[in-house]
Amino acid sequence: MTKLTYFPGCSAHGTSEEFDSTLKLVMKSLDVEMEELPDWNCCGATSAHVMTENLALALPLRNLVLAEKLSNKTMGIACASCYSRMKSTKVEMDNHPELAKRINSTIIEEGEYQGSVDVKSMLQFFYEDFGTEAIAEKVTYPLQGLKIACYYGCLLTRPKAITQFDSPEYPMSMDNIVESLGATATPFDFKTECCGASFSISDTEIVLSLSGTILEMAKESGAHLIAVACPLCQSNLDMRQPDIEKKNGTKYDMPVMYITQLMALAFGYPVQDLKPSKHIVPIEQALSHIGEEIETPEVKKKPKKAVQAESEVE
Amino acid sequence: MIALGQQIENKFLVAVNKKSSNNILDCYQCGKCVSTCPVSSFMDFSPREIMQMIKLGLKEETYMANSMWFCLTCAACSGRCPREIDIPRVMESIRHLAIAENINPDDPRVKNIRKFHEIFLDMIKRYGRNYELRMMAEFNIRTRNLFKDIHLAPKALLKGKIPIGNEKVKSAKAIKRMFEIAEKLEKTQ
Numbered sequence: 001m002t003k004l005t006y007f008p009g010c011s012a013h014g015t016s017e018e019f020d021s022t023l024k025l026v027m028k029s030l031d032v033e034m035e036e037l038p039d040w041n042c043c044g045a046t047s048a049h050v051m052t053e054n055l056a057l058a059l060p061l062r063n064l065v066l067a068e069k070l071s072n073k074t075m076g077i078a079c080a081s082c083y084s085r086m087k088s089t090k091v092e093m094d095n096h097p098e099l100a101k102r103i104n105s106t107i108i109e110e111g112e113y114q115g116s117v118d119v120k121s122m123l124q125f126f127y128e129d130f131g132t133e134a135i136a137e138k139v140t141y142p143l144q145g146l147k148i149a150c151y152y153g154c155l156l157t158r159p160k161a162i163t164q165f166d167s168p169e170y171p172m173s174m175d176n177i178v179e180s181l182g183a184t185a186t187p188f189d190f191k192t193e194c195c196g197a198s199f200s201i202s203d204t205e206i207v208l209s210l211s212g213t214i215l216e217m218a219k220e221s222g223a224h225l226i227a228v229a230c231p232l233c234q235s236n237l238d239m240r241q242p243d244i245e246k247k248n249g250t251k252y253d254m255p256v257m258y259i260t261q262l263m264a265l266a267f268g269y270p271v272q273d274l275k276p277s278k279h280i281v282p283i284e285q286a287l288s289h290i291g292e293e294i295e296t297p298e299v300k301k302k303p304k305k306a307v308q309a310e311s312e313v314e
Numbered sequence: 315m316i317a318l319g320q321q322i323e324n325k326f327l328v329a330v331n332k333k334s335s336n337n338i339l340d341c342y343q344c345g346k347c348v349s350t351c352p353v354s355s356f357m358d359f360s361p362r363e364i365m366q367m368i369k370l371g372l373k374e375e376t377y378m379a380n381s382m383w384f385c386l387t388c389a390a391c392s393g394r395c396p397r398e399i400d401i402p403r404v405m406e407s408i409r410h411l412a413i414a415e416n417i418n419p420d421d422p423r424v425k426n427i428r429k430f431h432e433i434f435l436d437m438i439k440r441y442g443r444n445y446e447l448r449m450m451a452e453f454n455i456r457t458r459n460l461f462k463d464i465h466l467a468p469k470a471l472l473k474g475k476i477p478i479g480n481e482k483v484k485s486a487k488a489i490k491r492m493f494e495i496a497e498k499l500e501k502t503q
Contacts (some may be wrong), residue, residue: 010444014477039484041442047434049387053410053503054496059438062492106495109488154388168393194352194388201453202430204463205425206384210352239466241474273332277473 002129005072005117006034007063009079009231016231018275019078022260023122029138029267030130037066037075045081046198053165057099058106060089065110067117074118076125080230081197083121084155088162090119123229123259124165127173132180140268142182146291148262149188149223150174151214153195153233168192169178174259178227181266184294186221190214190242195236204240211236213243215252224286225255227262234258238280255283326373328373334407340397344503347391357381358421361401365385368408376411380406383428414500426457434493437495442483447476 004027012020027034040063049056063086067075067305077083093100104113120128126135158168164175169192175185193214196207215237218226228234238256245251261274265287276283331337347354347361354360358379359367367376387404392401418424433452437445454462470476483489 010446010481014444014446015475015479016476017477041483042444042490043440044435044438045368046387047431048438049406050383050409050431051413051435051498052496053406054499055435055493058492058496062488077432102499106492106499107488108491108495109485154390158389158393160393168389192390194386194390196352197386198430199386199387199427201450201463202427203384206353206356235475239470280469280473280475 002032003072004032004274005067005070005075006036007075007077012078015235018256018278022264025264025269026260028133043082043085045085057089059084060111061103064106065113069202076119076120076122078122080189087119091162095097098205108275132176135189136180139266141266143266143290144182145289146183147186147222147224148178148183149186149218149221149226151226151228152191153230186223188221190217195233197232200236207236208247212248219252224289225257227259229259241281255281255286324371326371327368330407334404336399336404338368346394350390350394353384356384377417378417378419380424382409421461426487429456432485441487443481445480
């Protein structure tokens with residue numbers, strides 16, 4: 001049995017409860033024991049790094065130091081923003097000893113940072129520690145017929161120097177996972193465009209505009225639903241969808257589901273366990289496509305391999 | 315009067331370079347960042363223009379722009395910058411420098427964005443974690459827009475999308491102390 005330190009983040013106990021609960025189901029199927037980080041605190045995203053340099057590193061640092069007290073070598077992070085802050089802090093701490101000393105002085109009781117724990121997003125954990133074959137083995141209810149636009153958002157693969165995972169331009173890890181569940185990943189060019197993130201509250205107009213284009217492109221790709229691995233992306237694309245439809249004068253009817261909900265479904269858990277009532281855009285209609293025959297696509301499929309960033313091509 | 319060939323020290327450029335660990339003189343104004351940036355159309359000055367303004371030492375103008383407040387840190391620009399400038403980091407640095415000098419752009423949207431971040435940090439200082447519902451309510455009160463998003467409330471609350479209660483960190487004192495020390499560091503840097 002694999003053991004993993006689990007950092008849920010504030011939204012997993014709030015707006016993205018269905019991410020948290022289905023993540024736990026998936027981990028049970030994969031035989032992973034998740035140990036929630038005791039007394040974790042908010043990572044500060046997005047506000048800490050907008051306003052101050054020291055706090056932006058101090059808040060994640062306390063969590064990193066707490067994680068080192070447990071015996072697990074990896075901390076898996078549900079929220080993409082938390083992941084980004086935590087991984088950035090780790091990279092800063094590991095590479096700048098002077099800065100590390102300064103930031104460490106803000107946490108007194110928890111102790112010294114050692115750098116002994118690795119930080120991964122859940123998507124990265126599934127992809128690197130299990131892989132698509134191991135995931136496919138657990139599938140008892142193939143999602144054949146379901147067409148999915150995989151949306152990564154900005155922070156799961158960017159910046160490359162921090163994440164060291166998949167392609168910052170055209171990642172394929174989530175696409176390959178949904179295909180291993182039996183579903184079809186649609187060619188979707190807006191998979192790493194930003195949804196507007198925390199402007200959801202402070203400047204909603206921006207989110208309506210940015211998330212609107214993402215919904216538009218997902219629809220155009222022929223998808224029945226969008227798969228995400230970030231709570232903020234989910235709430236912007238789902239909760240704001242009626243407002244976006246009103247603004248653009250169109251209907252998208254595009255459910256936005258966590259990758260863990262789709263995995264749980266394919267692993268044989270009943271739809272009720274996905275907490276469908278949490279969704280503003282209902283998921284049932286989209287899921288009714290499961291079992292349909294797929295017509296052979298005329299368009300040439302995108303290559304399976306992720307497109308490398310320009311800087312790496314040479 | 316400046317004599318020909320005389321070197322003028324661009325203190326602003328030096329400060330931003332140091333704070334952001336970048337060399338903004340590397341920027342050759344290709345504009346790839348602008349075409350990549352999802353929010354450049356909301357900005358007074360595009361990322362490319364901001365880079366040039368820093369090069370020219372236009373400190374006041376840069377601080378008064380709303381650009382760095384709209385930056386989402388999505389890092390699309392830096393991934394494509396042919397000169398490998400960490401543009402989000404530069405945006406962050408000029409924002410931090412402007413905050414330290416207490417210079418605020420007049421744009422009312424920036425005032426809202428700033429208020430949001432202040433409320434958010436206040437939530438963390440108080441509870442150690444974010445309290446989403448309270449944060450939204452406080453934002454509406456402090457921006458004097460009580461009914462913003464109220465149409466979402468029945469659905470979001472009934473479906474349990476946004477929980478009513480909140481969680482707190484046990485070591486609340488440790489978090490409070492962290493805030494105090496970090497604030498002191500901010501001033502002495």
